[in-house]
Amino acid sequence: MKSVLKAAQAGTLESNDVMIIVEPGENGINLDLESIVKKQYGAAIAATIADAAKALGVTDVNVKAIDRGALPYAIRARMVTALERAGIGPERGA
Amino acid sequence: MEVRRSILFVPGNNPGMVQTAGLFGADVLVFDLEDAVAPSEKDAARDLVSMALAEVDYGRVDKCVRLNSLDTFCQADLEVIVPSCPDLLMLPKVHRAQDIVELAGLLDGLEGPYQGKIGILAIIESPQGLAEAYDIARSHERLMGLLMGAEDYTAMVGSLRTKAGHEIAVARSLVVNAAAAAGIESFDAVFTDVNDEEGLAADSLLAKNLGFTGKAAINPRQVKTINDAFNPSPGEIAYARLVLKSLRQAEREGSGVASVGGKMVDAPVAKRAEKVMELAEKLGLPGAGDE
Structure with a gap:
């Protein structure tokens, strides 16, 4: 299990991209998702983000994702x- | 013989362009981690290209990544990109044969046990690199081609880069000759005016006639024009067919000499005809294949 040490950001607000901001957190992977296709793909996006975190051994993190x-x-x-x-x-x- | 007429550069940190790069008919896709990516975003571009190589289906094209130069971020690029199994890696600013040997050594240490050997494409874009082009071309078995980098080259030489390209005439021919002497491929520089389709067509035809095996594209709109220029023309295919037919006929008749239109078909003419027909067949062009 690894901890997020500081807030960090990656990605852009351009079309086909997603801006992701991570911050130290507790009690699991907490996602605040904003997406133009949230109704259709929100669950899939959340699962992808959670999988990516778990693949790096991260279990507790606050994530803000602005999807384009x-x-x-x-x-x-x-x-x-x-x-x-x-x-x-x-x-x-x- | 693999067909590599067009090499399309794709900015490595742009998801929209990375995921659609395979739709334009380019024979080689080059995901760029160098000039198209700001230093502060190199890590993000590596991760994006790495994931794209692993997950996006680009079909049968060659997938290549342009690394940063050996003296900048190359090592960090390799650690992320090599496990994603690109077909080729393009090394910029190659000044001497040792640069290729050094990259090959790094790859030897990073490639997995079941991973095929990744090929190398070298950009010749400095006066020193051009002077050493033949030594570079035969430096290592991984090296499959040389790419002429005209923008950096002319800047370093101090010549004015023009659309006509007279200032790179000698450099182009030296790159072609070095590659041909070493038995590898050669690719012409990009044509930077993406709105001048006629200029691109003429520049591509010039490159083909100089002996380049392909040409780089800086925009997807340039790919078709480059492919068309490097495709054997209907006239070339028809002539190649006549040459090969006359050779077969001479062989049947026990004659040692074949001719087409009153001109003798000697070994170079026959070899050129075979190459034209082989390329036409691979590309499925009209007139190719057996009669």
Whole structure:
């Protein structure tokens, strides 16, 4: 189990992208999701974000996601980058 | 023979462009981690390209990643990208053969036991790189091609980059010759005016006639024009067919000499005809294949 050490952000508000902000949290993965396709894909987006966090060993984190129609690979990538910037996972340089 | 006529550059941190890159008919997709990505976003671009390589179906095209140069973020790029199994890696700012050997050594240490060997494409974009082009071209078995980088090259030489391209005439031919001598492929520089389709068509045809095997594209709109230019023309296919037919006929008749339209078909003519027909068949062009 790893902890998010600081707030961090990844992604943009451009079409097909998602902006993800992570902050230290308690009691699980708490998601605040804003999406243009929330009604249709909100559950799938939430599951993708939770899976990406768990894959990096993160069980407690607050996540704010502003989605602009990102596909699952992009959501996963932005979540991984945000968590790495927050101190999770290997340091990969600039 | 694999067909690589067009190489499309795709900004590595733009999800919309990354996920649609396979729709434009390019033979090689190059996800760019170098010039198209700000230093502060290199990590995000690596993660995005890595996930795209693993999850997006690009069909049968070659998937390539342009790394940052060896003296900047290359090592960090490799650690994230290599496990996603790209077909090729493009190394910018290659100045000497040792640069390729160094990259190959890094790949040897990072590739998994069941992963195929990743090929390397080198960008020749400096006066030193051009002077060393032949040594670079034959530096390592992983190297499959050279790409002419005209913008950096002309800036370093101090020449004015023009649409006509006279200032890179010698450089282009040196790259073609170095690659041909080493038995690898060569790719012409990008044509930067994306709104000038006629100019691109003429530039692509010039590249083909100089001996380049393909050309880079900086915008999806350029891909079809480049592919069309590098496709054998109907006239080339028809002539190749005549040459091969006359060779077969001469062989049947026990004659050592074949001719087409009164001109003797010698070995280079026959070889060119075979290459044209092979390429036409691979591309499924009209007139290709057996009669």
